[in-house]
Amino acid sequence: MKILCAADHKVMPWKNGAGSTTEIAVSPAGAGLDTFDWRVSMASVVEDGAFSAFPGIERTLAVLEGEGLVLEVEGRAPQTVLKDGVPASFPGDAPTRARLLGGPVVDLNVMTRRGRYAHRLRWQRIDAPTTLTPAEGALLLLARTSGLAVEGARLKAGDAVLLREPARLETQGTGEFYLVELWEAAGDLDK
Known part of the structure; x- marks a missing residue:
């Protein structure tokens, strides 16, 4: 068992540079955005916009704070994700945008490398x-x-x-x- 205190979570820029993310855990330890097997993080989304592309990654997103957002993943119908509602899963390499419903949100992201x-x-x-x-x-x-x-x-x-x-x-x-x-x-x- 390993306790991961909120005060020790690592804050880093988004892959696309448009915001910041708080990394809760990553495997292997110390892995970067292009080398992790799995990663759990939180991010503040303060405006509508595109998500970072993560080729070869499967993602799931939930809303922790704020009203929610509409997730627009290329080739799929838009999906509304509400606070403490059903998370949305999607491929990290598909062009994806978020449209906020009622202001900024904090989301929870889980990412795993496909095939691993x-x-x-x-x-x-x-x-x-x-x-x-x-x-x-x-x-x-x-x-x-x-x-x-x-x-x-x-x-x-x-x-x-x-x-x-x-x-x-x-x-x-x-x-x-x-x-x-x-x-x-x-x-x-x-x-």
Whole structure:
């Protein structure tokens, strides 16, 4: 288990230079934007515009703060992504634009290199202890509320924890978090 405190997340410019992103976790450690196997990050989107191109990457995007956005991916119908709603998955090499619905948003991005890793992203709420069990690969939990504890380690909103073994998750009151499942693709991206 590895705790990733919000205060230690790495802030860096977007690949296209039009904004900044906060890297929560990347594998392998220290990998750059063109060499990662998987990456989890947050970004502030303050105006309508194009997304950075990530050839060979599968992406999933969720809205953490703000009303939401309309994701326009070439060759697909526009998809509305709302705060704590259903995330949108799309190929990172497809030309993509975002149109904000009601002002700036902060989004959560999960990216995996096609053929090496695959992922699933979901929002969850709990009000009783539960066990998080990585089926294979790893789980990354991003706390949306304070009061969550993993194996007794208290998390603040914005903190994350990377798990490779089962761990007990507890909460004071209702706890909200995003859960990212990551696994080696081994040729099976339909998981």
